[in-house]
Amino acid sequence: xxxxxxxxAFSAPWWPxxxxxxxxxxxxxxxxxxxxxxxGRIDEKSPTxxxxxxxxxxxxxxxxxxxxxxxDGSLQQIPIPVxxxxxxxxxxxxxxxxxxxxxxxxxxxxxxLGVPWALGII
Amino acid sequence: MTTDTTEADERTTAYxxxxxxxxxxxxPALILITAHLxxxxxAREAGIGWLEASFMVFTIWxxxxxxxxLGAVSAGLSLAxxxxxxxxxxxxxMPMVIALLPDLKGPRTRPLTLYLLSHFIAVTAWVVALDxxxxxxxxxxTTFFAGFAVTLTVINTLAVAIAFxxxxxxxxxxxxxxxxxxxxxxxxxxxxxxxxxxxxxxxFTGMLAVPLGNWLAPSFDILxxxxxxxxxxxxxxxxxxxxxx
Numbered sequence: 001x002x003x004x005x006x007x008x009a010f011s012a013p014w015w016p017x018x019x020x021x022x023x024x025x026x027x028x029x030x031x032x033x034x035x036x037x038x039x040g041r042i043d044e045k046s047p048t049x050x051x052x053x054x055x056x057x058x059x060x061x062x063x064x065x066x067x068x069x070x071x072d073g074s075l076q077q078i079p080i081p082v083x084x085x086x087x088x089x090x091x092x093x094x095x096x097x098x099x100x101x102x103x104x105x106x107x108x109x110x111x112x113l114g115v116p117w118a119l120g121i122i
Numbered sequence: 123m124t125t126d127t128t129e130a131d132e133r134t135t136a137y138x139x140x141x142x143x144x145x146x147x148x149x150p151a152l153i154l155i156t157a158h159l160x161x162x163x164x165a166r167e168a169g170i171g172w173l174e175a176s177f178m179v180f181t182i183w184x185x186x187x188x189x190x191x192l193g194a195v196s197a198g199l200s201l202a203x204x205x206x207x208x209x210x211x212x213x214x215x216m217p218m219v220i221a222l223l224p225d226l227k228g229p230r231t232r233p234l235t236l237y238l239l240s241h242f243i244a245v246t247a248w249v250v251a252l253d254x255x256x257x258x259x260x261x262x263x264t265t266f267f268a269g270f271a272v273t274l275t276v277i278n279t280l281a282v283a284i285a286f287x288x289x290x291x292x293x294x295x296x297x298x299x300x301x302x303x304x305x306x307x308x309x310x311x312x313x314x315x316x317x318x319x320x321x322x323x324x325x326f327t328g329m330l331a332v333p334l335g336n337w338l339a340p341s342f343d344i345l346x347x348x349x350x351x352x353x354x355x356x357x358x359x360x361x362x363x364x365x366x367x
Contacts, residue, residue, distance in 0.1 A: 005201040007194075016174050023201050024191045025181040027209030032240040035219025036233070042220060049217050054324040054359070055352030056214030060186040060312060061328025062335070062347035063211075064305040066193060069332060073167030074298035087305055094310045101153050101310045108306045109299060122295060 078116050086112035138262045142269025145250055151274055153307060154246040157185060158278045160304035162285040163297040164189070168196045172286040180279040184244045187212045189304065190344060197341045207345050218248050225252065228261040235264055242271035249315060320359030327351035327358075 007019050042049065068083045075083065090108030097103050116122040145151060158179065165175035170192065178188050187208045194204035219240055227236065243251075251267055258266045289297050309325065316322045328351030335346030 006198050007204075008198070016171070017177060019195075019201060019204075020174065020178050020191070021181060023194070023204035024178060024187060024208055027205045028182050028184050028187045028212040028215065029241055030209070031212045031214075031216040032219050032243060033237055035216040035243075036223065036236045036240050038216075039220045039223040049220075050320065050359075051352070051356045052213050053217055054320050054356040055348055056211060057312060057316070057321055057324035058328030058331070058351030058355060059190070059207075059211040059344060059348030060214075060308055061325045061351060062332050062344045063186060063189045063193065064308050064325075065329035065332040065347070066344060067164070067189070067301070067305045070336070071298070071301070072164070072196065073301075074294040075167075075301060077295070078298070083302075086302065087309065090306045091309055091313075094313070099310075099314060101307055101314075102149075102156075104310045105156065105303055105306045108302060112302055113295075113299060 077122060078112060079121070082112065082115045085115070133262075135265055138258070138265040139269035141258075142266040142271075143273045145254060145270040146273050146277060148250055150246050150249050150311075153311070154185075154274070155278060155281050157304050157307040158281050159285045160301050160307070161185060161188060161192075162282045163289060163299075163301035164192060164304065165282070166286055166289055166297055167301060168192050170195065172283055175286055176279050176283040179282050180275060182208075183241060183275055184212055184215060185304070186214075186308070193344060199341060203342070207342075210345065210348060215243065218245075219243055222248055222251060225255045226263055226267055228263060230261065231264055239264060239268060239271070242268075242275055245311065245315065247271040247274060249311075318359065319362065320355050323358055324352055324355035327354045 005019070007016060009015070064087075068087050069080060071078075071083065086108040089111050090104040093107035094101065094104035113122070161179070162175060165172075165178075170178075178191065182188050182191065190207050190211050191204060194207055199207070222243060223236065226239070247267075247270065250270065254270075255263050255267070285300075289300075312325055313322055316325070328347055331347035331351040331354075332343055334350065335343035338346055
C-alpha cells in the first residue's frame with residue numbers, strides 16, 4: 001500500500017501538486033460536471049441517488065470520527081474520552097440551544113480544553 | 123418575489139457581483155472560514171506545506187474531500203486509492219448540483235458558464251444559494267452566484283495560507299484546538315442540512331462504523347465505514363418508511 005504512487009513517492013517539487021490534482025481535483029469536479037450534464041435528466045429522488053447520498057454522508061461522518069478518535073499532533077495529548085465528550089456535548093448544545101454551529105464549537109472547545117486543564121493534564 | 127422584474131435589468135453586472143460578494147458576511151460563510159482555520163491546523167499537523175494546503179482548498183473546494191485526501195496522504199495511500207476515496211465522498215456533489223441548477227439557470231445561460239460555476243458549488247455555497255437565489259432576477263443569478271461563490275473560495279484559500287503560517291508562532295495546542303473546529307462544524311451543519319431520517323442516521327452509522335473499519339484495515343477505515351454506514355442507514359431508512367406507509 002505504501003508502495004506505488006504515494007504523495008511522498010517522488011521528490012520533484014511539482015509532484016505533490018500533480019497528486020492533489022489527480023487524486024483530489026479530478027474525482028471531485030468530475031461529479032460536479034456530471035451533475036451539470038445530467039440536470040433535468042436524472043430524478044433527484046431516485047433510490048440510486050438516495051443511496052449515493054447516504055454513503056457520501058457516512059463517509060464524511062467517518063472523517064469526523066477519525067479526526068476525533070485518531071487525531072494527529074497536539075490533540076493526542078488530550079485523552080480520547082475527553083475528545084469524544086467534547087464532540088458529543090457540542091452536538092447536544094447544538095440540538096438544545098437553538099441549532100447554532102458556533103454555540104456547538106464553543107461548548108466543544110470548553111470541554112476539550114477545560115477538562116484536561118482542570119485535571120492538570122495540559 | 124421580485125423574480126423577472128424589468129426594473130432589475132437596469133442595474134449593472136458589477137452591482138450583482140457586489141451583492142453576491144456581500145453574502146460572504148452571512149453566518150454559514152463565516153462559519154466555513156472558521157472550519158478552514160481548522161483545516162489549516164490539520165494540514166500542519168499532517169506535515170503538508172502551506173502552498174499545497176492552499177492549493178488543495180482552491181482546486182478541490184470541498185472540505186470533506188480535502189480532509190479525506192489529507193487522511194490518505196498521512197496514511198500513505200497510493201494515488202489510485204486516494205482518488206477512489208475522494209471520488210466516493212465527492213459523489214454527494216452531483217445530487218447537490220442537480221438540485222441547485224434549476225434555480226441557478228437563466229433562459230440564456232450558456233452550458234460553459236454552468237460547467238465553470240459548478241466548481242464553486244459545495245455545501246456552504248449550496249445552502250446560501252438555495253436560500254438567496256429566489257430573490258434574485260433570473261437572468262442575474264449566475265452573476266450573483268459567481269460574485270458570492272468565487273469570493274468565498276478565494277477568501278478561504280487565503281485564510282488557510284495566512285492561518286497556516288501564523289500557526290508556527292502559536293503554541294501547538296492552539297493548532298489542535300483549531301483543528302477540532304472541523305469535526306464539530308461538519309457534524310452540526312450536515313445534521314442541519316439533512317433532508318430526511320436516512321441522512322441523519324447516516325451520520326451516526328458512519329461514525330460508529332469507524333472502529334470496525336479501523337480493525338479490518340486501518341488504511342481504508344474511512345472507505346469501509348462510509349460504505350457500511352451508508353448502506354446500513356439507507357436500509358434502515360427504507361425499512362422504516364415501508365413500515366410507515
